[in-house]
Amino acid sequence: MTDAGELRRRTAELLAAHPPATTDRLDFLRARFDAGLAWVHYPEGLGGLGVPRALQAVVDAELAAAGAPDNDPRRIGIGLGMAAPTILRYGTDEQKSRFLRPLWTGEEVWCQLFSEPGAGSDLAALGTRAVREDGGTARSSEAESGGSWVVNGQKVWTSSAHLARWAILIARTDPDVPKHAGITYFICDMSDPGVEVRPLRQITGEAEFNEVFLTDVRIPDARRLGETGDGWRVAQTTLMNERVSIGGMRLPREGGMIGPVAKTWRERPELRTHDLHQRLLKLWVESEVSRLTAERLRQQLVAGQPGYEGSGMKLAFARLNQEISGLEVELRGEEGLLYDDWTMRRPELVDFTGRDAGYRYLRAKGNSIEGGTSEVLLNIVAERVLGLPAEPRTDKDVAWKDLAR
Numbered sequence: 001m002t003d004a005g006e007l008r009r010r011t012a013e014l015l016a017a018h019p020p021a022t023t024d025r026l027d028f029l030r031a032r033f034d035a036g037l038a039w040v041h042y043p044e045g046l047g048g049l050g051v052p053r054a055l056q057a058v059v060d061a062e063l064a065a066a067g068a069p070d071n072d073p074r075r076i077g078i079g080l081g082m083a084a085p086t087i088l089r090y091g092t093d094e095q096k097s098r099f100l101r102p103l104w105t106g107e108e109v110w111c112q113l114f115s116e117p118g119a120g121s122d123l124a125a126l127g128t129r130a131v132r133e134d135g136g137t138a139r140s141s142e143a144e145s146g147g148s149w150v151v152n153g154q155k156v157w158t159s160s161a162h163l164a165r166w167a168i169l170i171a172r173t174d175p176d177v178p179k180h181a182g183i184t185y186f187i188c189d190m191s192d193p194g195v196e197v198r199p200l201r202q203i204t205g206e207a208e209f210n211e212v213f214l215t216d217v218r219i220p221d222a223r224r225l226g227e228t229g230d231g232w233r234v235a236q237t238t239l240m241n242e243r244v245s246i247g248g249m250r251l252p253r254e255g256g257m258i259g260p261v262a263k264t265w266r267e268r269p270e271l272r273t274h275d276l277h278q279r280l281l282k283l284w285v286e287s288e289v290s291r292l293t294a295e296r297l298r299q300q301l302v303a304g305q306p307g308y309e310g311s312g313m314k315l316a317f318a319r320l321n322q323e324i325s326g327l328e329v330e331l332r333g334e335e336g337l338l339y340d341d342w343t344m345r346r347p348e349l350v351d352f353t354g355r356d357a358g359y360r361y362l363r364a365k366g367n368s369i370e371g372g373t374s375e376v377l378l379n380i381v382a383e384r385v386l387g388l389p390a391e392p393r394t395d396k397d398v399a400w401k402d403l404a405r
């Protein structure tokens, strides 16, 4: 049985065979993956050892103490947090062994081609079409090996598309059935002809995300993830993991948005007022409760698929980030309003703590939109967690092609 002691032994073996001080970073990460110490809860041969996720902390602590490089998880969050669990659950053996290793090491960045100009909260209404090259609608997955799909459409708000080699993509394969039933999930090669990525500038002045135009993009059937027409169910795995990965990150105390404002409070007594003190205390306590709740959620996840609790976490994360970054701007007064870098950069990651107060305030606005808006998450919590009556839905039994658009 692999317990904490055994993991320490394996980690020591890895460090002895590949000393971090003299080993190339990528070589070290590949060796770590091959030793099953990348994500220990993944199966053997796929970067893990099939042991409880909670044991990852043992490996991480040993590697950090030895000064080993990590895979820079903030840079590859979509791959790690969303693509990987979906591939693990629905991928074929070939897909798992082709994609998971370079995804984890960060050699291949992933992006998410879900949202469209006419389909964000109502994602199942999406109109990007994937048609079998023989022209059929391919409702059944029987006898569907080989061949390709031809994809046409437009996606929007695609974070990291300009850096990505691969994308998780959902597209409509059958317009004649209700919207949730006619969707299929694919892995799209972002370097293929017909994929065009254009930057979209945000409120921060940067362009983290993009619009992506897909024109006659050919995707081999071997890169379909899950059954034809079952894409909505496959996408649920991605979306539930997305909410956990946005709202439920592992952080030390004061590791999130509350950290910089608490630091300013300690270091700049001249800025303090009684009113701001009360608000800071309240937000500090709420941040700590939220951090510990995320920790508990992660422990509940030990055995698999996240539940709808991830939606609650993401809701709390968005509200707190916006309130705390607003408080920080108030605390700093005029200086908090300064934001002097309007260069249109193409950042590789969202870094809340390494930037100034103005950036945090502006970037946090997107937190209540990305990964599902707060209004939509409230609906999910109301219906799925609290069991309240569902919103009326009139389009459930209507073919997608007959829906008003």
Ligand SMILES: Cc1cc2nc3c(=O)[nH]c(=O)nc-3n(C[C@H](O)[C@H](O)[C@H](O)COP(=O)(O)OP(=O)(O)OC[C@H]3O[C@@H](n4cnc5c(N)ncnc54)[C@H](O)[C@@H]3O)c2cc1C
Binding pocket: 111, 112, 113, 114, 115, 116, 117, 119, 120, 121, 122, 156, 157, 158, 159, 160, 209, 366, 367, 369, 370, 371, 372, 373, 374, 375, 376, 379
């Ligand atoms: C920073 C950032 C990064 C993103 N990255 C990606 C990405 O990488 N890939 C990707 O696919 N998408 C990405 N998105 C898109 C994001 O998922 C969508 O913006 C989001 O789902 C909302 O969709 P929408 O923008 O079309 O707004 P809409 O769905 O049009 O919503 C407009 C307003 O109506 C409200 N609303 C809609 N439906 C309901 C309802 N049923 N009940 C109550 N209120 C409702 C919404 O809450 C919102 O206030 C990103 C967004 C942001 C801000």
